[in-house]
Amino acid sequence: SHLTPPIVTEPLDLLDATDFATFRALSDMPMGMTGHVVLTALDPERPATQSPIVIAAIRDRIGFDGLLMTDDLGMQALAGTPYDRAGRAIAAGCDIALHCNGNRAELAQSVEAAGRLTPAGQARADRALAHRRPAEPVDLAALIAEFQGLTA
Numbered sequence: 001s002h003l004t005p006p007i008v009t010e011p012l013d014l015l016d017a018t019d020f021a022t023f024r025a026l027s028d029m030p031m032g033m034t035g036h037v038v039l040t041a042l043d044p045e046r047p048a049t050q051s052p053i054v055i056a057a058i059r060d061r062i063g064f065d066g067l068l069m070t071d072d073l074g075m076q077a078l079a080g081t082p083y084d085r086a087g088r089a090i091a092a093g094c095d096i097a098l099h100c101n102g103n104r105a106e107l108a109q110s111v112e113a114a115g116r117l118t119p120a121g122q123a124r125a126d127r128a129l130a131h132r133r134p135a136e137p138v139d140l141a142a143l144i145a146e147f148q149g150l151t152a
Contacts, residue, residue: 001071002077016061030127082110
């Protein structure tokens with residue numbers, strides 16, 4: 001999905017039994033990410049990231065109520081400007097629009113279009129943040145030595 005959106009043509013019953021089953025088993029995770037894939041059984045016109053129909057399926061059919069972020073909107077699989085891409089993703093129901101690659105002006109467009117978290121999105125973000133754990137102590141010298149041994 002870096003250059004063009006993959007198109008999945010499997011029928012909905014097969015998606016439910018296979019692809020969606022995996023996500024359903026993980027539906028209690030605090031965060032999830034959409035993909036720029038077109039699922040023709042749900043929405044033949046729009047990639048999942050920008051499809052209210054697919055986002056509704058993620059929430060209702062799969063049962064995911066965690067923080068939902070987009071895949072990188074800087075990829076070329078989505079049409080339009082960074083503003084368009086982020087705006088369509090948020091309008092579809094994503095909580096957070098990620099724009100990981102691009103220049104500062106493109107990033108600013110994405111931020112402007114995404115706006116602030118909705119109250120529901122903020123609640124999901126708060127729940128996700130509550131899952132954080134303190135970092136484990138690290139022996140930096142040992143890690144550097146291991147890295148040097150692996151790259152020598």
